[in-house]
Amino acid sequence: MLGYHFGLAVRSFRASKALTALIVVLMGCGVATCMVTWAVFRATAADPIPWKSSQLYVPQIDNFGPAHNYQGKPPDLLNYTDAVTLLQAHQARRQSLLYATRWSVVPDEQQRQPFSLPGDAVSSDFFAMFDVPFRYGSGWSAADDDRRTSVVVISSALNQQLFGGANSVGREITLDTHRYRVVGVLAEWNPSPRFFDVSSSGYPFSNPGQIYIPFSRAVDLQKSTSGSTVCSGDGSNPVTAGWDAFLRGECGWIDAWVELTTPADAEHYRQYLSNYAAEQQRLGRFAWAPNVRLRNVVQWLDAERVVPKASKLSLIISFSFLLICLVNAVGLLLARFMRRAPEIGVRRALGASRQAIYQQFLIEAATIGVAGGALGLALTCAGMQGVGLVFEPQIAELAHVDGSLMLATLLVAIAATVIAAFYPTWRAAQVQPAWQLKSNG
């Protein structure tokens, strides 16, 4: 029976080529537009570390107070005092501080020009927390943190540039004016969105930094952040009096991360943060009640509004477009099906049940949907080439066609066409055989 209905569908396409083609083109365009924007949205809204995102948290402490914070929210970044306290308290399984930096790499050969690269100053737990893959060597130890050792972990790209890709563990490089011993070389690592320093570096879709040195060493060197610094506007800040005053002052510039295995651990840590803020209130540093937050990766990316507005806007616009195509298809399918009222009348008169009519027309719609999906697939692939025209190159290259997207294209096209066919099919099934036969006899 299915085969027979399918055959009928193909026969009817031949009978009304233009109308069929119009519906196929509409569904193809509508679905392709949605899929292209969905591919971009999916890339920007992705969970960059799905196996661990519910165990990694960003603590926030309001050191600005209700008069100077933004809409009652604690600042995104910690000041030095709070950050170091959290690091040394060891209340989490792992904890890491980091801030974005920029380093000049001075090659040993005199004739080669220095160049500069972005990196992060991080504490030792960073590599284990974020499951950073190594090609050679490893990160440094907590003892290196404490001793403020001059060690460095470099990217494989930088290793290629400086050492021709050889195992450089134990070799030395010059950053700014200091020598650092290489302890590790990263393998390819590009979590996207780059969640771990998003609030410091401000842009989550560029490649990660290429140079990692101990946080404690960078602070010792008075290495200023290349990312954001946000100071309380209370006017009493000693930020104008040099590095030490900056460290003591109420300026947020450090990203903190803690790893908490279970929800109970997270609850415990939240309590610890609250107690810490209450203690600061008792000591007179905060003149306000504790205002702390603890967000996991997904909540943090949401709070930081990582998904570009243009991506959300384009998703909304393209789904509206699909909706209009759908409404359009309902009208055209109605026209298609009602044109065949005489045929329906004859079939009913010859004994076809209402159910058979339903089946026939829904299968016809699904067949159109398959054709629309195939066209949609081609248009999606073509549309992906144009993503670069609309989005920044860093975002455009994240979006890609894969199996699940192709499957989704087909399914959405078929589902949309079948849904569009419900009302026209119902109307077709209502055709009175006697009336049709009489009036067209």
Place this chain on the structure above:
Amino acid sequence: MMQIRPILAALRRHKAATILIVLQIALTLAIVSNALFIVQTRIVHLSRPTGVDEAHLFVIKNEWVGKLDAAQVDAQMRADLATLRNLPGVRDAFASEAYPLGGGWGWLESIKWQPEEQRHQLAVIYFADEHAVATFGTTLMAGRNFHADEIGRIGLYDTAAPAVVIITRDLAQKLFPDGSALGRRVYLTGGPTTIIGIVDRLQGPYAGSTTRSIDDDQILVPAYLDDPARCDYLVRAQPGQLEAVMRAAPKALLALNRSRVINPDGGMIALTQARVQSYAGDRGVAIMMAVVCLMLLLATAGGIVGLSSFWVSQRRRQIGIRRALGATRRDILGYFQTENFLIVSGGIALGALLGVAANLTLMTYWELPRMPLGVLLLGAVLLWLLGQLAVLGPARRAAGVPPVEATRSL
């Protein structure tokens, strides 16, 4: 207007199809008007002039290697600037920490009229010297330029406290709407200062927002910012010399002192390039909206053609009867055109409401101003024209139905 009543009667027989087309027109108008409006705001935004001589300006993003102290940075910057200004083909140059279209929020400063006031006006600082106005290529509208002996030094963690400043026309207007800004004393975070000059238009480094209101409010602070990490040199070339100067400048600077980094990729940028990068997002959204508008209009036109053809084929016999009873071809054509006009008008009425609702929603989530009604009107006219154009083919076919059709059965 001859046959509205019979048309309405006929449409009542096709409620579902009519409602579908009305709905489709309404949705199309709602989306097209908003999309066109977004295109328009983006185009206005990205074609704003910066007020500087963009065609001849470029920026050298200089990074210092090693930890220089403030005095060393200052001396090095002065030496660099002397070298740059002496290069053949260079018109002028100065050092700052930001440049128009460079990105970043800029160095925000709040200006008060009286020291104890709560009320303040926000503006963005450009660090400058006596060459800044000439390098930007903006014009000094009133007052005087800085003197060389007024150029101070400021550390990275200092608060700006210059004795004199030059401000933009836009900021002067906001501070003193009566036009008396020149020579007035105002209060920066660091202390009092006197406005000695007013320059014409000069845009700030941040260009990302379509609604931020202080993009044209700049203060030129006469100082070198002694940032031990980096500085930006703004260089204005003589006409036709930009490329030659961009090749020569980094060589000259490196010859002067090698402990610096001017990255081969991205260490220098012409302002025309900065404009392209800075507004890439706006251009992208505008392109996307324009494409969606076009596709939507085509889809809607396709739908109208399809349904009208269906109606024509269904009514061949009735058309034949009308023709046999004396209706001319023009009457039949007019019938379908009027019918289309009525349906589209219904859709436009509903779509205008939807469009305004969509705009209000977008205003709360995105930086969009209120949509002027002109855009809706433009969308409506587009749809009316589109409807008439789409129905023309089927209507002509209907007009071609011969009267003898009345005697045939389908």
